[in-house]
Amino acid sequence: MRTLYVVTHPQATHHVEGVVGGWHDSRLTPTGVRAAASIAEALRGVIPDGAEVDLFSSDLQRTRQTAQEVAELFGVKLFLDRRLREKSYGAAGGRPQEWLDRRFVPPPAVGERMDLDEGVEGAETKAQWAQRIYAAMDEILRRAREHQIIVTHGGSLTFVVASWIKMPIESASYASFRAPPGSITTLREDDFFHNRQVVSLGDTRHLDSA
Template structure:
């Protein structure tokens, strides 16, 4: 594929929610942005306002869609939802804090911390199936836009999958990269795979963002 056919991707994590602050697992629960999250979304949108973004794809969950809407308004592009960009389904873990999960199910929490690809909470997704879903969605959407720039607005777990996909890091490797709220991450899709260009850009935010995510992803935990 020639350089002119490469797809530029801006992968953006949603802004902060009250449950992010509480380190409470959101998963597929539809939690809105808090005031800080809405401010972060506006700042992210302003930072990308001059980019020639041809399409914006968002998780259908409210926290991501609200973030995507801010970007859509800034660049004049309608937001399209795609359930493939949803956070990992955490089933029985959803609504609980990390400490509560570890207290109730220490054995399951250990498998989660060790990033067991075959583990999924009751009613939730395994890490392996979640990763496969994200890879399928990102590849499908990138292939639609050769030679264009697109935005994928989603969740901490999705961002983690994209980083691993583009950098060749295994699913079970501990995470050493940040997944800040409203961070901008840059990738290329060349028709054969993804290439990491830049990660964790939060220069558009005046103060620090929370990396400890209750989407279901933190250092040592499954995405």
């Protein structure tokens, strides 16, 4: 049995400042720091003592801070992987959200959706974003561990889950698995059928006391 716990980082400064996140290297707010501790405690409550645990995180500050809370509580090494970052919004990163909103070109309802830059200079296409998340997931899943924790971003969660259920990248152009900041999504593969389940998506019950 393999279980993945996918954490979306909690409240960061770009959330409260109203600026675009993406690769903008925002930090957790005080509220986010408290939530990160609650996330670590929630994971400790469901992963057996003595179990071997892998811990992976995007290398941006807000995810790294969240993962460090987990690493300290579990006493495990933290592996940083820039491929687990949020989508890059290029020139929009760190600018006011309304600056991006004025320029953003949404994907069409039908037709090509994966290769658009969405009207922003230097922004990743959805295809580039998906490909790096899928590549990171391939490496993570090659490791033989019953318990693995991945700390990433709300947007990137979609491609973590899509990769987990082996959705072809070209079919992920319409996929959207939404989860709030500070949530835990639980994914599980059984040892008999090797089916991959989405056990829970975007659970935030642990944040009630944060």
